[in-house]
Amino acid sequence: xxxxxxxxxEEIIYKYxxxxxxxxxxxxxxxxxxxxxxxATNYGSNxxxxxxxxxxxxxxxxxxxxxxxxxxxxxxxxxxxxxxxSALGAQANAxxxxxxxxxxxxxxxxxxxxxxxxxxxxxxxxxxxENVEKEKGIIxxxxxxxxxxxxxxxxxxxxxxxxxxYPVKNDIAGTVESITGITKEQLYLCYxxxxxxxxxxxxxxxxxxKEQAIDTVKQSFADKxxxxxxxxxxxxxxxxxxxxxxxxxxxxxxxxxxxxxxxKDSDIGMSGNKLMKKDIVTGVLLNMLIGxxxxxxxxxxxxxxxxxxxxxxxxxxxxxxxxxxxGESQQPLxxxxxxxxxxxxxxxxxxxxxxLDRVKRxxxxxxxxxxxxxxxxxxxxxxxxxxxxxxxxxxxxxDEVRISDVEERLRQHFDEKYCAISIIExxx
Amino acid sequence: MDxxxxxxxxxxxxxxxxxxxxxxxxxxxxxxxxxxxxxxxxTFNALLPRVMKRGCQSFNDTIQIERFxxxxxxxxxxxDVLKKGERQIIGFRLDIVHPKYTGDxxxxxxxxxxxxxxxxxxxxxxxxxNQDYVEQEKQNLKDMIEGLINDKAQYxxxxxxxxxxxGEPFATYVYGSTDxxxxxxxxxxxxxxxDVLAGSPVDIFILGDVEPDAIRDxxxxxxxxxxxxxxxxxxxxxxxxxxxPKEVIERMxxxxxxxxxGLRTDTAPDxxxxxxxxxxxxxxxxxxxxxxxxxxxEKASLAYYAYARLEKYKGLMIISSGIEIENYKKALDIxxxxxxxxxxxxxxxxxxxxxxxALATSLRSIMDSPQQLTDYYLGNxxxxxxxxxxxxxxxxxxxxxxxxxxxxxxxxLDTIYFLANKAMKGVEKI
Numbered sequence: 001x002x003x004x005x006x007x008x009x010e011e012i013i014y015k016y017x018x019x020x021x022x023x024x025x026x027x028x029x030x031x032x033x034x035x036x037x038x039x040a041t042n043y044g045s046n047x048x049x050x051x052x053x054x055x056x057x058x059x060x061x062x063x064x065x066x067x068x069x070x071x072x073x074x075x076x077x078x079x080x081x082x083x084x085x086s087a088l089g090a091q092a093n094a095x096x097x098x099x100x101x102x103x104x105x106x107x108x109x110x111x112x113x114x115x116x117x118x119x120x121x122x123x124x125x126x127x128x129x130e131n132v133e134k135e136k137g138i139i140x141x142x143x144x145x146x147x148x149x150x151x152x153x154x155x156x157x158x159x160x161x162x163x164x165x166y167p168v169k170n171d172i173a174g175t176v177e178s179i180t181g182i183t184k185e186q187l188y189l190c191y192x193x194x195x196x197x198x199x200x201x202x203x204x205x206x207x208x209x210k211e212q213a214i215d216t217v218k219q220s221f222a223d224k225x226x227x228x229x230x231x232x233x234x235x236x237x238x239x240x241x242x243x244x245x246x247x248x249x250x251x252x253x254x255x256x257x258x259x260x261x262x263x264k265d266s267d268i269g270m271s272g273n274k275l276m277k278k279d280i281v282t283g284v285l286l287n288m289l290i291g292x293x294x295x296x297x298x299x300x301x302x303x304x305x306x307x308x309x310x311x312x313x314x315x316x317x318x319x320x321x322x323x324x325x326x327g328e329s330q331q332p333l334x335x336x337x338x339x340x341x342x343x344x345x346x347x348x349x350x351x352x353x354x355x356l357d358r359v360k361r362x363x364x365x366x367x368x369x370x371x372x373x374x375x376x377x378x379x380x381x382x383x384x385x386x387x388x389x390x391x392x393x394x395x396x397x398x399d400e401v402r403i404s405d406v407e408e409r410l411r412q413h414f415d416e417k418y419c420a421i422s423i424i425e426x427x428x
Numbered sequence: 429m430d431x432x433x434x435x436x437x438x439x440x441x442x443x444x445x446x447x448x449x450x451x452x453x454x455x456x457x458x459x460x461x462x463x464x465x466x467x468x469x470x471t472f473n474a475l476l477p478r479v480m481k482r483g484c485q486s487f488n489d490t491i492q493i494e495r496f497x498x499x500x501x502x503x504x505x506x507x508d509v510l511k512k513g514e515r516q517i518i519g520f521r522l523d524i525v526h527p528k529y530t531g532d533x534x535x536x537x538x539x540x541x542x543x544x545x546x547x548x549x550x551x552x553x554x555x556x557x558n559q560d561y562v563e564q565e566k567q568n569l570k571d572m573i574e575g576l577i578n579d580k581a582q583y584x585x586x587x588x589x590x591x592x593x594x595g596e597p598f599a600t601y602v603y604g605s606t607d608x609x610x611x612x613x614x615x616x617x618x619x620x621x622x623d624v625l626a627g628s629p630v631d632i633f634i635l636g637d638v639e640p641d642a643i644r645d646x647x648x649x650x651x652x653x654x655x656x657x658x659x660x661x662x663x664x665x666x667x668x669x670x671x672x673p674k675e676v677i678e679r680m681x682x683x684x685x686x687x688x689x690g691l692r693t694d695t696a697p698d699x700x701x702x703x704x705x706x707x708x709x710x711x712x713x714x715x716x717x718x719x720x721x722x723x724x725x726e727k728a729s730l731a732y733y734a735y736a737r738l739e740k741y742k743g744l745m746i747i748s749s750g751i752e753i754e755n756y757k758k759a760l761d762i763x764x765x766x767x768x769x770x771x772x773x774x775x776x777x778x779x780x781x782x783x784x785x786a787l788a789t790s791l792r793s794i795m796d797s798p799q800q801l802t803d804y805y806l807g808n809x810x811x812x813x814x815x816x817x818x819x820x821x822x823x824x825x826x827x828x829x830x831x832x833x834x835x836x837x838x839x840x841l842d843t844i845y846f847l848a849n850k851a852m853k854g855v856e857k858i
Contacts, residue, residue, distance in 0.1 A: 009453075009529060031451045033795040045739045080726065082716035088776075089785030091715065108792040137729030144684040145732055145750050151579050253680050255574035278777060293494035301490070302560075309575075358498045365502030365525045372452050374796060427681055 001214075006392045009368060013381075013392060014210050018218070019225045021198025025381065026213050027205040029374055035111040035206030038378045040102035042201075042386045043194035043232075044170040047099075051233040052193050058235050061186050064139075064174015065166075066194075067096040071139060073103065073122055075131050080123045090114045090190050098168050099317060100383055101194075106375060111208055112216045119202075119220040125191050127184040139375050142178045150252045150424045157248045158260040158422035164244040164318055165237035196229050197221070203382045205374045206317050236319060241266040243420040251427045258424040259332035261339060263414055265321030272388040273397065275316055280363070281405045282314040282413065283325060287353055287359040288406065289342065289414075290325055296342040305335050320386055323413065332423045343414045351410070353403050360398055361393060367394050431795065433805065434640040436524045438632075438648045440655045446643060447635040453529060455536060455636030456798045457522045457543055460806060461628040464661050465597045471569075471604025472620045474744040475514050475612060477507035478565040479557050480621075481520075485549040487542075498544065500535055501525045507546070511602040512810060513697075513741020514664045518624065520547060523798070526637055536638070537773040540650050550621065556614035557621070573603050578679070580847060581733075584686035585748055588845035589739075591676045592690035598664070598742050627657035631809050633802045666696045666743035673841045679850050685753040689763060690843040691745040693738070695835065698811050704831045705738065708839070709745055711782035711832065712736045712770055712820050717782040719766040724749055730759050740842055741810070745839065753852050760844065767841065773833040780829055788821045 004013040016024040045067060049060045074081045074094070085092040090107035103122050107114045146152045156171055163169040173179070204213050243264055270278065290312050291298050300306045309327035329335050371377060377391075384391045434446040463473050487493045497503045504523040509516055522543055527535045551558045577583050586601065593599040633653065634643055670692065695705045713720035713736025724734035734749035751759045769775070794800040794817055808814060 034793045082714075082721075083782075086717035086782040088787060089789045091786065091789060106789070107795065108789045134729055138725060138732055139754065141684065141730070141750060142732035144752070145581075148580050148682050148684050253580075253682060254578050255576075256571050258578070276835070291494075293491060293498050295491070298489075298491045298494075302564065304567055306563060307571055328575065358495060360503035361500075362498035365500075365530075368453050368525045368529055369502070369504065369523065372454055372798065 004390060004392055007394070009371065009395065011371060011392055014206060018221065019195065019209055021196065021228065021405055022217070022219060022221070023201040023385070024214060024217055025201065025203040025385070026208065026210045027203070027377070027381070028208060028210065029206050032207050032374055033108055034105065034106050034374060035108070035204070035208055035374050036106045036378050037118055037202060037204045038102050038104040038382055039122050039202045040100050040200060040386075041381050042099070042199050043101055043190075044097050045170065045174075046167040046236070047194065047234050047236040048167055050193060051235070052189060053229075059189065060301050061190060062174060062182055063170050063178040064172070065182055065186060065190055066101050067080070067173045068135065068139060068179055068182050069190055070094045070096045070103075071135050072127055072132065072187060073125060076121060076124065076126045081117070084117055085114065085365050088114050088117070090146070096172055098172065100386060102379060102382065104375075104378070111206070112212060113214065115204070116220055117214050119217065122195070123220070124222070125188065127187045129184055131137040132182065132184045132187065136179060136182075139173060139179055143171070143173050143176055143179075146171065146173065148252070150254045150258050153250060153252060154258045154260050154422050154424045155328070156260055157250055157424075158262045161245045161420035161422055162243050162262050162264040162322055163320075164240060166239040167236065168320055188418040193232055198229050199232060201382055201385055203330070203378045203385075205378050239320070242417045246420050247423070249418070249423045249425055251425050253425050254424055256328050256330055257332055257426065258326070258328050259421060260324045260326035260333070260420045261336050261419065263323040264418045264420070265323070265413060266418060267412055268319055268321055271318050273393070275318065275387055276384075276389045276393065276397050277400070279314060279316040280394070281401055281409050282316065283363060284356065284359050284401055285406050285409050286312045286314060286323060287362065288355050289346065289410075290339060291359065293355075293358070296339065300335060300338060305329055305331055305338070309345075332421060336421050340416065341417070343410070351403060351407055356401075356403050356406065360401065363398055364395055367398070401418060431801070434644075436644050438651065440652060441658060442630045442632060442651060442655075443809065444632045444634070444644060445649055445809065446577050446638065446640045447633065447801055447805060448640055449635070449822070450637045451796075452636055452798055453809070454798065455526055455539070455634070456802060457539060457639060458633040458802050459520045459543060459547065460631045460633075461518040461624055462630070462661050463516045463518065463624065463628055464659075465511060465514045465600050467597075467600050467605070470516055470600045470602070472607035472612060472617060473518055473564060473595070473624070474509045474603045475569050475617060475675045476611070476621055476624065477509065477518050477520065478569060479561050479617065480546055480550055481505070481507040482561040482565065483546045483551045483558065485551060486545045488551065500532070500538055501530050503539065509602055513739070514597040515661050515741065515810065519657075534652050536643070537646065540646060544650045548625065548651075550730060552618060553614070556618045559614045560613045562612070562751075566612060569603060570606050570609055573601065573606050576601070580680075580682055580684070580686050581750060582749065584688045584847045585746055587676075587678065587847070588690045588746065588843055589744070590690035591674060591845055592744070594842035596665070598751060609654050618719065625653060627659045629658055629661065631806065632633055633800055633805065635798050641784060643855065664696075664742050667694055668692055668842075670840050670842050674843045676843065677848055677852075678846070679852065680850050682849050684750045685756060686847040687751055687756065687759055687763075688845045689747040690839060690845070692840050692842050693743045693745050693835075694838040694840075695743050697740045697743075698813070700836060701831070703820060704827045704835045706787060707783055707824055708770065708832050708835045709736050709738050709781070710787050711775060711779050712745060712766060714783060717779070717786060719769065720747065720749070720763065721778070722757060723762050723766055728758070728762060730755050730762070740807075753848050756846055756848070756852075764841075767839070770836040770839075771833070773836075775828070775829065775832060777829070780832065784825055787824050791817050791821050809846050
């Protein structure tokens, strides 16, 4: 067992690698009432083309299948998993994003029983033609719900504008059409490929006993003869550095236009501390450029061009990344012009080092505050771990950020040719 | 880890509540001004915190505030209104990192003084608020009120409540109305401000690893503005006779229909049967073990979500789901059937047991969240009672099947609201 500790922030994480390849994390939180476990596979909606280990040719499956699989794992012979968690007084849930599928529960007692159940149901698929068919109606309504949701549409339209080929441009749940053709055979194929312990991790947090937790995990796998296996080979299409289209608009029932301005990252293909540093540097930069304490944000706000819905964020994955900023505005294109102006000005004049120190203090505070929220730590930590990032090092890496790092990133990332804007306009 | 609460009355009549716990890495300050919810003043109340958070005498403009907050390790500050029954609460919130992680011992004092400056030393010109800020925030509030349609699920619930409670204060939207905005200026908003400060019941909550008596002394010394006569907030009227359910169908250019049912529970939050009502709502639509989830979603595959939730202080229950527009009648029938099963007592002991457990888990989870803990004790302050989460769980666990069925008899459907599109054909009345 490896001990990952950061005594300055009073946090400790135990890491244990099982023989079958599964990585187990335990983060004790004495005094917390709730326990939380998340069991995840490094497999998401982006993984639609891969080598399954049996065929020489890559397999291609329908969009939305990872999410469909997530729904179906909750089903088992003779009942629903929800019911068995309910009997233990626990709440179970799951989510799928571009890169990961996660199953989780929160409990306030009977943690080890719940843990057993979690491992048990994820490790035992039960797909039939009938139960696959039944799920299509439910997921179609989930997709419809998102099609009517302007906040969701403005985001996915932006990804569609930024990316020509990369699967991140597709909706996580697929489309009503793409899911219609999904079969139980395809679900089993994806399951066998991606739900191998070697491609998975489990993270537990709360007032729990680490020995008992690890024993429970070991026990759960004791009767399973799982052959060792290497990493899954995923095939992603080539993606050019520049954007697919600079502007995308859609009309929906909204009161005022919504928009996202995105910058596609061209500095990609890294993981671990290098990726974490890029992530943090970009976060610092976004705060300095367009955070609430920046001149640009305040002047846009005072001129009525943006309102409190404005937000900014950077997403940094191994093979892709993007910054986005946006919210509601009567004049999104004007906001884009003003932000580009500010970027070009800072490229000339350089950034202010006083702003850097203040923004670093703010980001340290945000990180410390996030350690209160035990359910979000678990999913954030595990997503980072799949990228070889140890989140507990965040304060150290943040501290190392220099103004030269930030200015270099400014010049490299915030370029007009990497920029696109997505706008949702009110229906006329 | 223990959580201890301490209640104090400050010299100027403000109620101070200290929730002392070592569990979190943060300290949380919340200040609540209670106002009666009504059409006439709702927009004033909603606009006021938006203008106040833009600047004060010690921080002349917003950028200074933002830089101050970042300097004290990214303190999280906001001011907004919330609706609890027919009570509109103006809240100011500041979350800071506990000084022990930053080495800056002055953080708590700085935080308290900042909040007091925002509240009691606003930026004024003559006898009014800064007119630029007022105009900007009027526009932002207008966008926000109109922006309700962006989230169709929330819109359908809000519209259902408006239709159900027509003529009652509860129909008022928490952010007021765009019509009322035109009549607000820096001067009359400032007059309103003075009344809010002098005449509202005020609760201050401080949560975290703090020393209660010391923080009480500090708070009393800082929040020392004079108060006038404090106005009581009238109690909600819970009981209302219904002759026949109303059916309202609204059309918008949407793909998915949103069905919301509004029901009256005839049960006030201080009714001894309230915990039984919580259990009732959980069995009906409180999660994946509930009748609505199992029947609307799992069995009929009609929806992705289907739930019931309580509007605690007004004694209402809302059922909500997103469905294919052509399935309106089918989904409605299934929902009505579930309500009928509850009335007939067609509830299994497993349903009762699972719902008790689900409620206990979600109530216990309150203890892990500073925001939810504060909200729980704010509820106690409103109802003037001292009950702990554990006591509430005990009363829920003590509830028997016949009590749930008894509560079911009190529950009446008032309004059916359906957000459809223009393609929807006329529907027959139920």
